[in-house]
Amino acid sequence: MPPIARHALLLGPLLGLLALAYLIPFLGVMRWSVTLPEPGLGQYRTALTDPLVLSVLWRTLRICVIVTLISVVAAYLLALVWVRGGPWTQRLVELCILIPFWISVLTRAFGWLALLSNRGLVNSWLIALGVLDEPLTLVRNEFGVILGMVHLLIPFAVFPLATAIRAVDERVLLAARGMGASRARIFWQVFLPMTRPGILGAALLVFVFALGFFITPAILGGGRSVMAAELVYLRIFQSPDWGLGAAVSVILMAGVGLLLAATLRIVRGGAGR
Amino acid sequence: MTQAAEIGAFGIAKSFGRFLALDDVTLTIGRGEFLTLLGPSGSGKTTFLMVLAGFEAPSAGRLTLDGRDMTRMPPEARGFGMVFQGYALFPHMTAEENIAFPLRVQGRPAAEVRRRVAEMIELVGLEGHGHKRPSGLSGGQQQRVALARALAYEPPVLLLDEPFSALDRNLRGQMQEEVRRLHREIGTTFVFVTHDQSEALALSSRVAIFEKGRLQQVAPPREAYERPANRFVAEFLGDINILPVEGANGAARIEGRPVRLPGGGTGPFAIRPEYMGLSLREPEGGNAVGARLTDLTYQGAETRLTLATRGGAALVLRLPTATLPEGLEPGAAVWATWDEHRGFRLDQAGPSAREHDHLQQGKGRTA
Structure with missing residues (x-):
């Protein structure tokens, strides 16, 4: 059997499943977006001009950018400690990354709610201690959404970053040090650029995941900080406006596709020379 | 062009836990010298280089730079150039940016950096490759970038840690010539680590041979090769034939036959293969030992012969193929001969390189 046929055979079942579960339904969604309630591009026009939809798309973009920045920076520090720390530190970091992985998204969202709501632990303690007179609004707003999303996404960013950090040749750092470079210069001019592919990979992963987040923003945003995926849900399940929901879905998918293509270009271009 | 420095090491020791990597190493490296640190893996040569560089602090002993103490001086204060094993280039920078880094x-x-980078590119023969990143350069070219980067700031000492171990044989030969040329032109002090004895002999003005953390001998290559301080050095620097000697100096005998040996000493007689000749008949006079030819390997210009003496010693001979008698086959009875001025007596002290190899294979690599 030629290698190509063997590869096709190995990949076949997965590709078949993906086609059945994602591609075909998505083609259906694309059809709704141009046929409901009437044929044409009317729903796209609405999606890109309606202030409500636009504000949701804009908020989604803003939250995703902020979440990506915070997650990647925090994950970079975590990955540094993980890879370069002592054996006990490494063990501890591993636990801190893995344990949240095993807890469901829903549980974690409600956990934050219990902690941060107006009568939650944080607010009641701060009021009891006399630091606050009135509860701080920590959830049911953008802050809560960002916090919950960062918490969920950091582990995903840690893995590509740890791989990149582990790949840095210790001798390159020694060489820079031997030439008299300060620690700050070594970090900014040598270490950080050497881990750039990992940073890009982590940022892309987090951003794409964040774009499709639904449960966490729905619970921690409390309907006040609606993101694109929740908007799609509302249009499909609550107001029978399937066409608009489908159009927003397609716009979201197109955004992810463009982003993937752009990142691949940057990564390949950087490594190719 | 550069101010070459003199380095002194006095009683340097380094231990990692219970492992003694360096044991009482005393050595001075002269201004502008090309010194090679040679030894098998795990012998302490790289540790010694790291101590010189300042990346490892010695557990005991003192280091001086031009007479001033530098034992506790951090590596950046020493200002040495260093070429690492695997080059350690900055992968995200072009060749020129790599060379400019220490200058920046x-x-x-900026103008001086540009001028100096251009000079270095020319010095190492990388014209036209300055804008490429390391991944776009061949192994030899990366090596040149590493050399240029280490020499760009005119260091008083250049340290090289097995720089050619990743190169293929032809390229290694070229780079050896290149490094010798650089040393001649720049005149700075070079300290070069290698486990390849022919590389050490070819390159250096002196060779320092390490084994088990101890310095075995420091000598010019020819002296180390022809008058090794002990059995380890003799065996590590190349093939050596060792024959037990009976009787005292005046009436020395090898396998029952009277021989005349150079110098004094009491240990066995040792001689390099290239100083032995072959005869099909027992010679009338002169030094000889009877043997049987066990194998014969044609290597082009030379043929390598292995012999077993009647007394059971194994001998190696390397003879110009042109001088070999016709029709020589394994099993033939032959005589190995040598000039009475050649060879030397080995003292019995010191480790044996062959034993060492067995040990190393048993233990795995410990470097």
């Missing part, structure tokens, strides 16, 4: 660290003006 020193805060030299």
